[in-house]
């Protein structure tokens with residue numbers, strides 16, 4: 051019997067091979083499929099007469115095949131099929147490309163529904179490659195799923211339909227009184243109707259119910275996380291060592307850095323734990339803020355932990371902070387690739403209080419790491435972590451002070467919603483002497499010239515990054531980075547010291563390459579987007595990004611932020627052969643703006659919030675149907691509803707809340723694994 055947790059391959063008509071196509075869409079089990087909601091609908095039920103519609107509009111027309119299909123061979127790989135339909139008033143000439151199966155299935159004098167764009171001619175009309183369905187089979191409103199080249203929306207719909215037919219009734223998750231109070235449809239109805247609505251109104255009702263549930267689960271989960279942080283702390287900072295810290299710095303801190311450090315220290319002097327977000331654009335100097343806060347905390351006798359999302363970044367923090375603070379405090383690095391023996395020693399010393407600052411990846415939050423007196427936890431680039439990861443580190447110490455740092459500009463209202471009682475300091479000032487990065491968008495015919503340009507920079511003693519092309523539909527793979535570097539090493543950059551960096555490399559190898567790049571030995575670093583966050587090599591002045599149109603603007607901004615970190619003029623060259631207006635328009639935003647907030651704003655305007663917040667920019671669980679900004683009103687209502695539920699049953703222990711409690715752990719478990 052099919053259940054929600056059955057592998058998709060067991061759905062009738064799927065099998066091993068097609069299951070792989072579903073995997074590409076992130077669909078592994080039946081539940082994933084059911085939660086793969088349609089992006090839009092095509093309403094085939096409202097069929098019209100050709101005479102009544104506008105040219106160029108997508109329409110659905112009920113028509114009879116009145117002339118048999120004729121095959122026209124054009125060239126290899128291109129066969130056209132032509133035939134004619136009539137809607138009773140107008141002749142509609144239809145062209146079908148290459149689809150022999152469809153063409154052969156059409157029968158003379160049968161009734162069909164044609165769905166597509168209609169082009170009107172003087173006395174007749176034309177449709178090119180419409181979707182065609184037997185009138186008798188028509189289901190009215192068709193779901194449109196985000197599809198891939200090899201798995202189209204129609205095929206997905208068919209599988210969803212089969213699965214829904216095989217599944218028993220969906221068990222209700224929301225208590226009756228909540229459904230009544232907020233006028234929400236039953237879950238079973240909502241799931242079936244969201245995929246195959248019997249009319250537009252039902253589709254709306256289904257959406258409303260599912261969005262509500264998703265946002266309610268999100269709110270409940272976040273509120274439970276937050277409620278753990280309310281109590282007082284004994285970890286009170288008595289003395290402020292900031293003045294001593296400034297003497298250790300090789301530069302004068304900016305006003306914004308000073309304010310942020312002061313904010314943090316003021317927080318840590320109260321009897322409530324600090325819970326602060328430092329928001330600062332790439333290059334604004336967040337590391338120096340973190341170091342300052344750490345210095346004072348450690349001087350007051352507490353241990354501190356600094357967490358980075360990647361090993362590369364953790365390593366870099368290790369060398370930066372050792373250089374700044376190494377003579378004053380005891381610092382160690384703990385990552386997934388620290389050898390077991392060393393790990394054991396580090397853990398023992400942490401427990402004995404012989405280490406003041408531990409820097410690392412999420413390896414630090416593994417359960418068996420204990421501290422003697424952890425007082426401060428800092429998470430860098432927090433949007434890369436799941437909420438739970440932060441929370442579980444915070445729980446290592448008794449009500450520890452937490453500081454999260456991010457370059458992602460989150461609108462304030464949303465930040466408050468997500469982080470609740472979180473305080474925010476903004477680094478709104480760049481270190482002096484920075485020059486804006488000159489940005490250009492070019493097509494690949496410029497590649498040779500770009501390589502020459504890079505060589506000139508190398509001759510001046512500078513360095514460059516090349517972010518290698520993305521492989522179709524996937525994360526930049528090992529093969530693409532290595533192949534690309536290989537071709538450069540044998541071609542344009544023969545005789546130059548090139549380095550390759552990608553996520554699948556052993557961390558030791560990564561570390562070596564990064565170190566060698568930071569020291570200036572490797573001149574050109576060919577990399578996947580693993581360098582996207584945080585990497586700081588001021589001597590690198592050129593960033594070349596291949597297939598730039600495939601990246602989100604915020605991601606491009608992060609990548610561009612890897613250059614322009616010193617006082618030498620820097621360049622960002624976006625290579626794109628995409629001729630579409632939207633791609634070009636999007637990339638031109640990068641040319642126009644250097645401010646991350648502005649870019650995020652434009653990104654939001656152009657792509658809509660769904661994409662921006664769907665793209666893992668915030669460290670929240672993935673939402674399947676709701677959209678943080680677009681559904682802000684519902685979010686507020688859900689917040690109230692969550693308050694009511696928790697007021698009545700703070701542990702969600704009542705039987706009627708069992709299902710929803712399960713949903714919360716589902717959602718938040720998923721966010722940790724990312």
Ligand code: ADP
Nearest residue numbers: 301302303304332333334335336337338481586
């Ligand atoms: P981000 O905010 O992107 O994490 P970093 O902390 O990596 O930025 O700092 C970017 C660069 O700016 C580093 O090379 C750092 O040494 C330098 N820097 C930071 N603060 C200052 C300052 N006040 N004056 C000059 N350089 C600074």
Ligand code: MG
Nearest residue numbers: 336337430584
């Ligand atoms: Mg940083």
